Amino acid sequence: METTITESRETLTAGTSMDETRGLTYPRIECKNINVSYGDKQAIFDISLPIPDRSVTALIGPSGCGKSTFLRCLNRMNDTIESCKVTGEIIMDGENINDPDIDPVLLRSRVGMVFQKPNPFPKSIFDNIAYGPRIHGLAETREDLDEMVEKSLRRAGLWEEVKDRLSSPGNSLSGGQQQRLCIARAIAVRPEVILMDEPCSALDPVATARIEELIDELRKRYCIVIVTHSMQQAARVSQRTAFFHLGELVEMGETDQIFTNPRERRTEDYITGRFG
Numbered sequence: 541m542e543t544t545i546t547e548s549r550e551t552l553t554a555g556t557s558m559d560e561t562r563g564l565t566y567p568r569i570e571c572k573n574i575n576v577s578y579g580d581k582q583a584i585f586d587i588s589l590p591i592p593d594r595s596v597t598a599l600i601g602p603s604g605c606g607k608s609t610f611l612r613c614l615n616r617m618n619d620t621i622e623s624c625k626v627t628g629e630i631i632m633d634g635e636n637i638n639d640p641d642i643d644p645v646l647l648r649s650r651v652g653m654v655f656q657k658p659n660p661f662p663k664s665i666f667d668n669i670a671y672g673p674r675i676h677g678l679a680e681t682r683e684d685l686d687e688m689v690e691k692s693l694r695r696a697g698l699w700e701e702v703k704d705r706l707s708s709p710g711n712s713l714s715g716g717q718q719q720r721l722c723i724a725r726a727i728a729v730r731p732e733v734i735l736m737d738e739p740c741s742a743l744d745p746v747a748t749a750r751i752e753e754l755i756d757e758l759r760k761r762y763c764i765v766i767v768t769h770s771m772q773q774a775a776r777v778s779q780r781t782a783f784f785h786l787g788e789l790v791e792m793g794e795t796d797q798i799f800t801n802p803r804e805r806r807t808e809d810y811i812t813g814r815f816g
């Protein structure tokens with residue numbers, strides 16, 4: 541197992557290059573020796589995982605293997621669960637986000653999150669998007685705010701469908717539109733990373749296809765990490781895949797390699813449906 545992780549890390553580092561727009565090097569996030577427990581029960585065991593920028597990393601594995609728990613480490617959402625204790629380092633922009641000096645609220649604007657079930661605020665479509673920029677003081681004028689709302693809705697592929705009814709309630713939209721609204725809301729505060737926890741599980745196949753197209757578009761700009769139960773979805777949308785089992789990272793690598801030529805027996809058993 542160790543060999544696999546080391547090899548994949550080398551592959552990633554070999555592709556290291558300077559991002560001209562942001563002046564950043566890959567990987568975007570470096571997770572080192574992450575352990576997570578809920579009370580006495582350990583859910584994540586010593587996971588180290590580099591996450592590259594401008595691509596989609598899929599976390600897959602059987603129910604209860606720790607995918608969501610690990611995802612929540614990346615924006616410190618586990619802080620909100622009293623029994624949960626996280627150790628290890630998650631380096632972003634040269635800082636360990638687990639450092640007590642890091643403000644989790646600010647962190648969550650840099651690392652946005654989209655949940656299983658679309659959860660628009662009980663506000664208008666416009667205010668759903670404007671909320672974040674307002675509380676983070678990102679817009680100086682009303683024109684700035686209008687522009688941010690339009691840009692976010694355009695990026696989320698929703699503008700044409702809602703531009704004539706921005707004052708309607710967010711929850712008057714269809715499920716798929718609501719999920720794109722939630723993605724637009726995450727984008728509005730200019731995140732660098734977007735976490736998605738099974739974003740299509742409440743959607744029909746047409747709405748799912750629309751979100752998958754959107755994810756493919758967004759990856760040109762953002763670092764995206766997605767938890768999915770669907771191996772087909774992981775294969776369709778991600779460039780890298782990490783396979784979790786019983787709280788361990790069994791294997792990670794290029795998505796094509798994981799699905800066509802897994803190195804570990806447990807990965808092969810899972811992707812061929814022998815368990816999980």
Ligand SMILES: Nc1ncnc2c1ncn2[C@@H]1O[C@H](COP(=O)(O)OP(=O)(O)OP(=O)(O)O)[C@@H](O)[C@H]1O
Nearest residue numbers: 578583601602603604605606607608609610621623
């Ligand atoms: N809030 C919590 N309190 C206590 N234990 C928890 C909590 N959340 C998760 N766990 C436990 O941690 C382990 C990992 O759960 P997690 O939800 O991260 O797995 P998962 O792979 O995302 O599962 P699923 O695919 O079913 O959503 C499980 O044993 C689960 O019971």
